[in-house]
Amino acid sequence: MPEYDTAAEEESPVKILIAGGFGVGKTTLVEAVSEIEPLRTEERLTAAGVGVDDLDGIESKTVTTVAMDFGRITLPDAGVVLYLFGTPGQERFWFMWDDLLRGALGAIVLVDTRRLDRSFAAVDFFENRGLPFIIGANCFHGEQPYTAEQIGAALHLRDPDTPILMLDARSHDDIRGALLALLDVLIAKARASAAV
Numbered sequence: 001m002p003e004y005d006t007a008a009e010e011e012s013p014v015k016i017l018i019a020g021g022f023g024v025g026k027t028t029l030v031e032a033v034s035e036i037e038p039l040r041t042e043e044r045l046t047a048a049g050v051g052v053d054d055l056d057g058i059e060s061k062t063v064t065t066v067a068m069d070f071g072r073i074t075l076p077d078a079g080v081v082l083y084l085f086g087t088p089g090q091e092r093f094w095f096m097w098d099d100l101l102r103g104a105l106g107a108i109v110l111v112d113t114r115r116l117d118r119s120f121a122a123v124d125f126f127e128n129r130g131l132p133f134i135i136g137a138n139c140f141h142g143e144q145p146y147t148a149e150q151i152g153a154a155l156h157l158r159d160p161d162t163p164i165l166m167l168d169a170r171s172h173d174d175i176r177g178a179l180l181a182l183l184d185v186l187i188a189k190a191r192a193s194a195a196v
């Protein structure tokens with residue numbers, strides 16, 4: 001008789017959204033952490049974006065996500081396999097957001113503190129629809145001039161306990177840590193609602 005490892009159960013699939021404004025690092029994050037070749041639907045920035053996409057400060061950006069990024073990461077200790085859906089950053093793709101939301105359990109909202117306003121809409125969207133999220137403050141040049149408290153205050157977060165993590169969107173370990181922090185939030189919320 002072969003021995004079966006009864007502890008090794010199938011991981012539960014969990015859909016997570018990676019949101020935030022244009023150029024905050026969503027595609028970078030999904031690429032950094034995905035164990036499958038991330039599905040990218042990037043296009044060269046075209047005339048449609050001229051005068052619409054504000055490239056101020058991200059002049060090197062020549063491709064942009066027109067539909068979404070998709071990746072997968074298994075977290076065996078947590079017993080889950082996360083399916084990451086990067087949301088399109090530009091406002092002309094907002095019609096897709098409600099579809100992306102379907103089945104999602106939580107989100108990471110990435111912010112670039114040099115352009116915090118770009119992520120306000122994502123924060124509003126999730127707060128209005130009650131989707132739990134955490135904030136990932138992308139430290140573009142390895143430094144972050146603001147504290148988590150300052151970032152939370154500037155974002156006017158409705159829930160003062162929303163975790164705000166400093167991270168580098170290119171770092172596998174940082175992203176893994178952020179996803180685990182998000183899972184903690186989801187578990188705490190599930191426990192709280194089960195206790196009611």
Ligand SMILES: Nc1nc2c(ncn2[C@@H]2O[C@H](COP(=O)(O)OP(=O)(O)O)[C@@H](O)[C@H]2O)c(=O)[nH]1
Pocket residue numbers: 020021022023024025026027028029058060061064065089138139140141142167168169170
């Ligand atoms: N130095 C640095 N550059 C980053 C970081 N995250 C993203 N970038 C760069 O910033 C630009 C925008 O990132 P991208 O992932 O395309 O943003 P998206 O529009 O949110 O998908 C790209 O040129 C990335 O290489 C980071 O943590 N540090």
Ligand SMILES: [Mg+2]
Pocket residue numbers: 026027028064065069086
């Ligand atoms: Mg992108």
